[in-house]
């Protein structure tokens with residue numbers, strides 16, 4: 001089953017500035033890597049920062065992963081489920097590490 005980071009990704013809560021902006025934690029909703037709106041869809045399917053991780057996953061799946069086909073692929077086989085879950089988890093954990101590092105420097 002899903003662990004925490006992919007669940008956050010699907011609900012849009014957690015480490016997305018569209019969410020942290022809404023709850024007043026950040027001053028804007030733009031992606032720290034590219035300046036576009038930092039929504040779950042942006043992070044997982046279009047932000048260039050994560051293109052490498054997505055590409056590895058897509059080689060395994062044999063297709064470009066989108067918000068529309070992700071769940072279908074995950075339900076096709078356990079291998080694909082794990083492949084996609086691993087990519088999403090890597091993106092989310094790396095992003096959260098980046099954010100923690102950023103917060104650390106801001107508070108100094």
Ligand SMILES: [Zn+2]
Pocket residue numbers: 031032033034035036042047048049
């Ligand atoms: Zn971005």
